[in-house]
Amino acid sequence: MxxxxxxxxxxxxxxxxxxxxxxxxxxxxxxxxxxxxxxxxxxxxxxxGPGGEYMFQLSKMRFATVSQFRGNVMVGIREFYDAGGELKPGKKGISLSKDQWKKLKEHIDEIDDAVKDLS
Structure with missing residues (x-):
């Protein structure tokens, strides 16, 4: 017991x-x-990245990038795919010019408020 x-x-x-x-x-x-x-x-x-761009990982295969294209600085958000151990940019994504990037940053507080409102 x-x-x-x-x-x-x-x-x-x-x-x-x-x-x-x-x-x-x-x-x-x-x-x-x-x-x-x-x-x-x-x-x-x-x-x-392989092209000399700065890459910031957002999720498993999605990155924010800062690069130059034809002498212009571009900020992009894009999905990448694995091509034999090498990351390559996919079709899904967007690239913003410096002016568009600045405009987006001006609206960031409003965007945050809208996200909170819909959450």
Whole structure:
């Protein structure tokens, strides 16, 4: 018949088996914190694409890019596809000139409000 909690001494409840669990939890919390920090770094950092453009990952295969086309700076949002281990731009996307980009930034607060309103 199992012992009730009344008969278990305090030395048994603070056994060595409990201590590694606590240490493991601390390690897990530390690992989670490191993973979160590395995700933040990934989101905030850019990489150089094959054409020399700056690439900012938005989702798995969607990127915001800053590049030059015929001497003009362009900001793009585009889906990419994997072509034998190399990322290539797909058909779905848009490129904005510097003027269009500035205009979009002017409306960003209004766009945020509309998103909140519809959410």
């Amino acid at each position: 199992p012992k009730s909690k009344e008969f278990i001494s305090s030395s048994e409840s603070d056994s060595d088996n409990d201590q590694p669990k606590q240490k493991k939890k601390k390690v897990e919390k530390k690992e989670k914190k490191e993973k979160t920090e590395s995700k933040k770094e990934e989101k905030s950092s850019s990489s150089k």
